[in-house]
Amino acid sequence: MSQKLQRRDVLKAGAAFAAFTILPSGARGNWLNEKLRTAHIGVGGMGGADLGSVASHPKVEVAALVDVDANILKGAGGRFPTAKTFGDYREMLAEMGDKIDAVVVSTPDHTHAPAAMSALNLDKPVYCQKPLTHEVFEARQLRKVSEAKKLPTQMGIQVHSSAVYRRAVQMIQSGVIGKVSEVHAWSNKNWGYDGGPFAGEHQSPASLDWNLWLGVVKDQPFYPGVFHRANWRKLIDFGTGTLGDMGVHIFDTPYAALELTFPKWAKTTCRKPTGIGHPGKNIVEYEFPGTKYTTDSMIWKWYDGGYAPPKDLKLPAGLNLPGQGSLFIGEGGQMLLPHVAEAQLFPREKFKDYKRPDVANNNHYHQWVEACLGNGETSASFSYAGPLTEALLLGVVANRFPDTQLMWDAEKLEVTNVADANKLIKREYRKGFEVKGL
Secondary structure (H helix, E strand, C coil): CCHHHHHHHHHCCCCHHHCCCCCCHHHHHCCCCCCEEEEEECCCCHHHHHHHHHHCCCCEEEEEEECCEHHHHHHHHHHCCCCEEECCHHHHHHHHCCCCCEEEECCCHHHHHHHHHHHHHCCCCEEEECCCCCCHHHHHHHHHHHHHHCCCEEEECHHHHCHHHHHHHHHHHCCCCCCEEEEEEEECCCCCCCCCCCCCCECCCCCECHHHHHCCCCCCCECCCCCCCCHHHHECCCCCHHHHHHHHHHHHHHHHHCCCCCCCEEEEECCCCCCCECCCCEEEEEEEECCCCEEEEEEEEEEEHHHCCCCCCCCCCCCCCCCEEEEEEECCEEEEEECCCCCEEECCCCCCCCCCCCCCCCCHHHHHHHHHCCCCCCCCCHHHHHHHHHHHHHHHHHCCCCCCCEEEECCCCEECCCHHHHHHCCCCCCCCCCCCCC
């Protein structure tokens, strides 16, 4: 695929770091100077944090709460007693469609796209937790539909709006280390499972609607401590492993700073696939087409679990790498960016007098609320988050084909050299949970 086509698809709304989304004027006008009525799908854990953060905006009125766990739903309902509560987001959207203005999706990964697309289909702006989707195809579709409808969207990568990451973007784009030829990114977290099948039959908790928790995924037994509430991240049916959980945060700044598009290929070093869990440690390598901030092409390497932090980076002797972060290798120097911390420039002597840009923190949640109200734009809209997630998830697909370079045709959403890999680009939704557009 041509570089021209890639730039058009990814950056059609402007620079990759500031994709612009607005509401259709007729809908937006009704909300100016009024309350934004929000519905929240998934209100436990990170969903509870998202709920509180969105609701902290003075013009937000929490109108609906959804969770498949009745205990979690009851707790959130106690915080927002005027909100109507539901166990099934589909019922909420059917009943509250004309009583809500925007939707927040904070579910496990496998429900991100179905819930977000259901809201977009009703012309509702969406804030969706990271990674945007579980499947590559879903990410492409959310981007296309949100752009066609011109709806304000935001992916929940809150650190995207932090001063340290926004400053790092400006530093790279100012040319402080020259054109970048490589990026190394890592997380020492281990959201993998290398074991075998789960044994025995178990009853799900009385508070949990297991059928709704499974959603679009094929029917399967409940096992305590395996799925609900946290360990789903480790399993291929529901989560996206460490790469999806932390990779999306740590990929974000280099992806934005370098204005990257779609990778040419991805290759993973990891254990053989088990069909159950993501590997406990991975090295994922990509090649991206060049941009104005990179050399003619650029290599990106990701390390997680037992492979992180990497051991072979050429940095000053005695420097201890952070457990999570990224390293930009430029023609005129290097920039080490620890996770949510100030960047360090090397060689130190060369940059000892460098004056850093003065950048303030932004409120990622309020930025989306304001965009819904017709004020300003979002910085991680689906126009940006979709391609970022596609690139990330190609590495997740490559985990199932270790030591094999998957050649990627982004225009066709197709691996061109390994036919079986294309079965993992789009999943078949379970009967009864199909969604228009997916």
